[in-house]
Amino acid sequence: xxxxxxxxxxxxxxxxxxxxxxxxxxxxxxxxxxxxxxxxxxxxxxxxxxxxxxxxxxxxxxxxxxxxxxxxxxxxxxxxxxxxxxxxxxxxxxxxxxxxxxxxxxxxxxxxxxxxxxxxxxxxxxxxxxxxxxxxxxxxxxxxxxxxxxxxxxxxxxxxxxxxxxxxxxxxxxxxxxxxxxxxxxxxxxxxxxxxxxxxxxxxxxxxxxxxxxxxxxxxxxxxxxxxxxxxxxxxxxxxxxxxxxxxxxxxxxxxxxxxxxxxxxxxxxxxxxxxxxxxxxxxxxxxxxxxxxxxxxxxxxxxxxxxxxxxxxxxxxxxxxxxxxxxxxxxxxxxxxxxxxxxxxxxxxxxxxxxxxxxxxxxxxxxxxxxxxxxxxxxxxxxxxxxxxxxxxxxxxxxxxxxxxxxxxxxxxxxxxxxxxxxxxxxxxxxxxxxxxxxxxxxxxxxxxxxxxxxxxxxxxxxxxxxxxxxxxxxxxxxxxxxxxxxxxxxxxxxxxxxxxxxxxxxxxxxxxxxxxxxxxxxxxxxxxxxxxxxxxxxxxxxxxxxxxxxxxxxxxxxxxxxxxxxxxxxxxxxxxxxxxxxxxxxxxxxxxxxxxxxxxxxxxxxxxxxxxxxxxxxxxxxxxxxxxxxxxxxxxxxxxxxxxxxxxxxxxxxxxxxxxxxxxxxxxxxxxxxxxxx
Amino acid sequence: xxxxxxxxxxxxxxxxxxxxxxxxxxxxxxxxxxxxxxxxxxxxxxxxxxxxxxxxxxxxxxxxxxxxxxxxxxxxxxxxxxxxxxxxxxxxxxxxxxxxxxxxxxxxxxxxxxxxxxxxxxxxxxxxxxxxxxxxxxxxxxxxxxxxxxxxxxxxxxxxxxxxxxxxxxxxxxxxxxxxxxxxxxxxxxxxxxxxxxxxxxxxxxx
Numbered sequence: 001x002x003x004x005x006x007x008x009x010x011x012x013x014x015x016x017x018x019x020x021x022x023x024x025x026x027x028x029x030x031x032x033x034x035x036x037x038x039x040x041x042x043x044x045x046x047x048x049x050x051x052x053x054x055x056x057x058x059x060x061x062x063x064x065x066x067x068x069x070x071x072x073x074x075x076x077x078x079x080x081x082x083x084x085x086x087x088x089x090x091x092x093x094x095x096x097x098x099x100x101x102x103x104x105x106x107x108x109x110x111x112x113x114x115x116x117x118x119x120x121x122x123x124x125x126x127x128x129x130x131x132x133x134x135x136x137x138x139x140x141x142x143x144x145x146x147x148x149x150x151x152x153x154x155x156x157x158x159x160x161x162x163x164x165x166x167x168x169x170x171x172x173x174x175x176x177x178x179x180x181x182x183x184x185x186x187x188x189x190x191x192x193x194x195x196x197x198x199x200x201x202x203x204x205x206x207x208x209x210x211x212x213x214x215x216x217x218x219x220x221x222x223x224x225x226x227x228x229x230x231x232x233x234x235x236x237x238x239x240x241x242x243x244x245x246x247x248x249x250x251x252x253x254x255x256x257x258x259x260x261x262x263x264x265x266x267x268x269x270x271x272x273x274x275x276x277x278x279x280x281x282x283x284x285x286x287x288x289x290x291x292x293x294x295x296x297x298x299x300x301x302x303x304x305x306x307x308x309x310x311x312x313x314x315x316x317x318x319x320x321x322x323x324x325x326x327x328x329x330x331x332x333x334x335x336x337x338x339x340x341x342x343x344x345x346x347x348x349x350x351x352x353x354x355x356x357x358x359x360x361x362x363x364x365x366x367x368x369x370x371x372x373x374x375x376x377x378x379x380x381x382x383x384x385x386x387x388x389x390x391x392x393x394x395x396x397x398x399x400x401x402x403x404x405x406x407x408x409x410x411x412x413x414x415x416x417x418x419x420x421x422x423x424x425x426x427x428x429x430x431x432x433x434x435x436x437x438x439x440x441x442x443x444x445x446x447x448x449x450x451x452x453x454x455x456x457x458x459x460x461x462x463x464x465x466x467x468x469x470x471x472x473x474x475x476x477x478x479x480x481x482x483x484x485x486x487x488x489x490x491x492x493x494x495x496x497x498x499x500x501x502x503x504x505x506x507x508x509x510x511x512x513x514x515x516x517x518x519x520x521x522x523x524x525x526x527x528x529x530x531x532x533x534x535x536x537x538x539x540x541x542x543x544x545x546x547x548x549x550x551x552x553x554x555x556x557x558x559x560x561x562x563x564x565x566x567x568x569x570x571x572x573x574x575x576x577x578x579x580x581x582x583x584x585x586x587x588x589x590x591x592x593x594x595x596x597x598x599x600x601x602x603x604x605x606x607x608x609x610x611x612x613x614x615x616x617x618x619x620x621x622x623x624x625x626x627x628x629x630x631x632x633x634x635x636x637x638x639x640x641x642x643x644x645x646x647x648x649x650x651x652x653x654x655x656x657x658x659x660x661x662x663x664x665x666x667x668x669x670x671x672x673x674x675x676x677x678x679x680x
Numbered sequence: 681x682x683x684x685x686x687x688x689x690x691x692x693x694x695x696x697x698x699x700x701x702x703x704x705x706x707x708x709x710x711x712x713x714x715x716x717x718x719x720x721x722x723x724x725x726x727x728x729x730x731x732x733x734x735x736x737x738x739x740x741x742x743x744x745x746x747x748x749x750x751x752x753x754x755x756x757x758x759x760x761x762x763x764x765x766x767x768x769x770x771x772x773x774x775x776x777x778x779x780x781x782x783x784x785x786x787x788x789x790x791x792x793x794x795x796x797x798x799x800x801x802x803x804x805x806x807x808x809x810x811x812x813x814x815x816x817x818x819x820x821x822x823x824x825x826x827x828x829x830x831x832x833x834x835x836x837x838x839x840x841x842x843x844x845x846x847x848x849x850x851x852x853x854x855x856x857x858x859x860x861x862x863x864x865x866x867x868x869x870x871x872x873x874x875x876x877x878x879x880x881x882x883x884x885x886x887x
Contacts, residue, residue: 466737466764473764473785474699480789481702499702502695546764549692550737 031060038065045234046070047227051079052124058083069240071231074223077247078131084245091245092227096203096218098135100250104215105168105201108269112143114167116160118192119149125173132172153188161195171202171212199263205251208277213263214255219248336363336424338386338413352407352430354399371396371404385424388413394431406435445648446526452645453520453575466546467513471506478503516543520571528653530565530676531573533602533609540577541600551585552593558601566609566673568653573673576646576657580613580669583642587617587666608655608675614668620661627659685800686710686727690720690746691735691762700733703789709796717741721749729757731799733792736763756806758799762787813879820880822864828882830857835874836884846885 042065048054054072058080061070069088072080076096084091105112119129129149136145148156160169171189193200193211202212206221226246234240253274260267260276267276332349336342341363350356353369363382370378374395385391391411396404411426478499485491485499516539541548541555548555566573581598588596599614620627630644643657650657655673662668687709689700697713704711712729714720718741720732732750736743743761750757761782781795823831833843840858844851862868867876877884 469764469785470693470696473762473787474693474695476786477696477699477703477789477792481699481706484703484706495702502699506695546737549739552739552742554739 027056027059030056031064034064042068044068045231047073047231048075049073049224051075051127054080054083061086069234071227071234071240073227074220076218079127088240090230090240090242091247092223092230093245093247094218094220094223095247095249097216097250098132099138100216101170101201101203102136102139104253105170106139107271108213108215108265109166109168109199109263110269111166112168114144114146114164115170116146116148116163116167116198117170117172118156118160119147119172121149125149128173153192157192157195160192160198163196163198167198169196169198169200171200171207173203199259199265205254208254208256211259212256213259213265214253214274216250216253219251222251223248330430332428334426334428336426338421338423349428352405352428353397369397369399371398385411385413386421388415388419388421391426394435404432405430406432449526449572449575449645449649452579452642453571455642464513464517464543464546466550467543468510471510471513474506475503475510478506520574522571526569526572526652528567528569530678531568531570532565533563533611534559536570536574537577537600537602537611540574540581543574544578544581547582547585548598551588552596553585553588554597556597556599558599560601560603563602563604563609565676567676568655568673569649572649572653573671576649576671577611577613579642579646580671583669584613584615584617584667587615587619589617591617605672608673611671611673612668613671614662614666616662616664616666619665620659620667624659624661628657684708684710685730686712687796688712688714688720688723688729688732690714690717690732690738690743692716692738693735696735700792703792704796707793717743717746717749720746730803731796732757732759733796734759734761736761756803756810758803760792760795760799816876816880819865820876820882823861827857827861827864829885830854831861831873831877832882832885834858834861834870835877835882836886837870838885 046057046065046068048057048070050073054070054075057064057070067088069090072084072089072091072093075091075093077084077091077093080091080093083089084093102115105115117129117132119125119132126149129147133145133147139145146159148159151159163169169192171192189200189202189207189210189212199213200211201215202208202210203218204220205217208214208217226248230240230244253271255270255274255276257276257279259265270276330348332346332352334343334345334349337344343361343363343366345353345355345361350358350361353366355361355365355369358365367375367378367382378393378395381391381393390413391409394406394408396406398404407428408431409426409428411424413421414423414425416422482496482499485496520543537559584598585596588598595616597616599612601610601612601614603610628643628647647657650671650673653673655671657669657671659667659669687704689697689704689711690713691697691700692715694715697715701711701713710727712723712727714723716738721741723729734743734746741749743763747759750759762785763782764785781799783791783795829847830843833846838846840851840854844854847854861873865873865876867873
């Protein structure tokens, strides 16, 4: 419709979100909004896309736009039967054959025994689920249907990740999952596909390419195109009448080649006349020469290795072939006599431990090499090994030139027939490089977290100055007043005592502010511990107090009582909360000062705590996940790292951080963290 | 200066109020304290306040908001601002709107007292000037329209003969008018008349 036409077309898109929430009372704001928008002239055409939109207009057409023609697009006839008979209502509908969808599955995977049905919990979803249950009842004797609509997507992922063989997943409609979290179809489908081995089947034509296998599908996309065509004609002047209404049948079968491969479905199983999309040329076709050469080489190597093994297949010399492999992997082999404590080791091992020449080589020589910090632990490992335990450890050694190496060792005991340990055999490897890289990565992560924290505090510097200047001001004025009192003939001692008492309190207060600052600024390793929820929140509020007052933001607290501690790093949690609070204040910059309010809540949620920070500011962009991407910023001087880092922090604590728009105004950010293990 | 000037302290922190109160009382001022701009606006009007020491950042109505209010209701009331933030844009706004002074916490006693005394003196001077102007205006009202016209000619530097010609009467009549003017206003020399006229915004004729 947006293609060039004789006159420009103005679109107004109003999203109902009605599929997600219950009740016609939710309609009111939208009805009033639409009424206000079009008070002067009604729109020329209304396109109601989907069942819920059509039903909305069934309820309100008379009140709002009685004369405007309505195009109902891609709604199933079940939902809109009565509405489409009204004059001026044209239907470009679909007829979803639910049994067909099941036949799709059984046609290509006849041995299917389990079908996991992924549906959401919104009213629209529930309607379709009950339809499915009804129309799929006949199939219940040949397979088991699992209905997942009462689960959150996180739970669904878990379930679907562990399905038995001969299972498929049927992707229904998720507007909102059981946890109340709304969904975008595409990302949810892709995320589910990642975790499951089972092939996924869908119901609509636009889902091909997103991860479903295929079949005869509901023609939603086709309906959209047909409707656009009709709309163009109506806007050009053609009079809408019932002859324009049409119900599209299910589309011809179409399949995604990639999903067929993934589900190991042979093309011979497809119904005749099926179209297969996204076909990739096989490895063979694109890289013939390379493949041939690789095959030849592999064949040669395999032969070589087989020969080697054949030549050396003597039980006692198995060690030699292991040695061959081990040399190339930088591994040293060793053997400890449990009685004499003497060690026999490969040249590589001696090189690794810098004990090249030592004869005889004793256990004590090796233990000497171990780094002092790892000594105690390794002694324990050795004594357990002597009692028959296998070991798999990492530790440091110090060489004669004082350099340090990280070693990974594995060992197994060799037992006598009476269970005594005769020998211990093992392999050791140099892992210094890997360790160094791990340390670098951890350090960088800590650095980034720290810098982000410093930046957050920098933002507060104005109000932090206030927090310190207040007590200092009180101390100074009190002291100078005291000086004057002392200059009198009869100084008022009671007054002087009070003055000193105030001075002492304020001094402590200033000290606290500084202490709090230092704690936040310290560069510390992450330490995950039980943390009291409300204390942490209150401390953050104290830190931000000056800022909040200075910017005229009123704070409302709704804290649940008796919450157990959560498992997290206290300072990092506070860093996240601070970030959210500062963001909220920024969002309310342009809000009139009487309305600037921040609402903070805490509550128990499942097996953890849920914190929310809600503001009444400019709200969120339409893509909420965009906010959490690195370098996303709406501020001219913003770095754009704040929320990305917050997410990283919360994820690392096994929590969740997400954002939603508030119904009235502004945004609400949610942080969920698990309880500490000791908590009930 | 009046016997005992009363200073109002408006700050949302009780300890800050007390500290400043102690200091000012030790210096011989009377002090009234308020915990918010709102409380200040709703105050009983007696005893009369001579100067306000005002914290800029308070929850609810801020110090600057209060200043705007007072511009309307009490434009002669001098304000000394105190802030813990040291925010420059804020201070510019305040000074533009007529604040006498903008001090940062922690505030030194001498700084604060100097600012207060300056503010009080300035306020007093304004008050007296206003009183004087009011008195003069009362006297001016006693002149008749004709006399006022004559006055306007006199301060333009015209001689009696000219004035008579301009106004179409006799020189004698003009002399009589001038005598009345002198009685009513209480001044004789033309120079003084010019000064008074300037004070009361009376323009000489032909200007």
